[in-house]
Amino acid sequence: MLHDVLTGVALTVFGSVGATAIGVIAATVAPQWSRICRLALGNVEPAFKPLPATPFAKAARS
Numbered sequence: 001m002l003h004d005v006l007t008g009v010a011l012t013v014f015g016s017v018g019a020t021a022i023g024v025i026a027a028t029v030a031p032q033w034s035r036i037c038r039l040a041l042g043n044v045e046p047a048f049k050p051l052p053a054t055p056f057a058k059a060a061r062s
Contacts, residue, residue: 029036039045 035045
């Protein structure tokens with residue numbers, strides 16, 4: 001009997017953890033889905049242009 005209870009608890013805990021992991025992955029990927037599809041179809045994004053250095057950063061270097 002105790003074995004059945006512990007098995008049920010273990011399945012509940014691991015099932016909940018698995019459902020949470022799948023939910024987090026889905027919530028992370030969902031906003032980027034259109035970008036992922038465009039990249040998979042071969043549409044390359046333009047290169048990132050770095051921001052110009054601010055005067056404070058230039059003064060800190062010298």
